[in-house]
Amino acid sequence: EVQLVESGGGLVQPGGSLRLSCAASGFTFSSYWMSWVRQAPGKGLEWVANIKQDGSEKYYVDSVKGRFTISRDNAKNSLYLQMNSLRAEDTAVYYCARDVDQGNDYWGQGTLVTVSS
């Protein structure tokens, strides 16, 4: 059974940093692109970033470029999102999701990041 479990969310002050993790199981993690998608409270979905199987290609939505870094460790079946210079507008539930040719077929339950003083 495919499972994606996010962790690392919490309350952080504006300008602070946080590192999210996503533990994957039930599939060959190293064979898939992976994404982070976020959802602000009461709002819609926003794709944030994704990363190629070997980590050689990474793409970001404009609003997080230069502040967020996506990475992965295939030996640990883990996906990461390093978030720096956090802003109030980054407050959201962050989901990790598996990328396939058909879209995003598996999603985690999400981890909440709150940026507030």
Place this chain on the structure above:
Amino acid sequence: DIVMTQSPDSLAVSLGERATINCKSSQSVLYSSNNKNYLAWYQQKPGQPPKLLIYWASTRESGVPDRFSGSGSGTDFTLTISSLQAEDVAVYYCQQYYSTPYMYSFGQGTKLEIK
């Protein structure tokens, strides 16, 4: 960047009636080399992550009831629920995964309720 726009923002339909949600992309998501539309639909219920319903614009994901169907090509797409059930109350999103490099984007969502 490809912008996805859904209509309406919210919709109330009686049980057993048809529900129709539209999605328009700012540029074509039809890939000419394989004639596939890189367009997916997701269902999200409160407190849950999104669930993939339909991909390639019209192919149902395994296990999705056949009352859900997708249609359209190029820039205009439709999600139809043929006979609304109580468990279909949710927010529905379209997503394009056509962009190169692989920068996906979602529509703003359509909230579906029972009338």
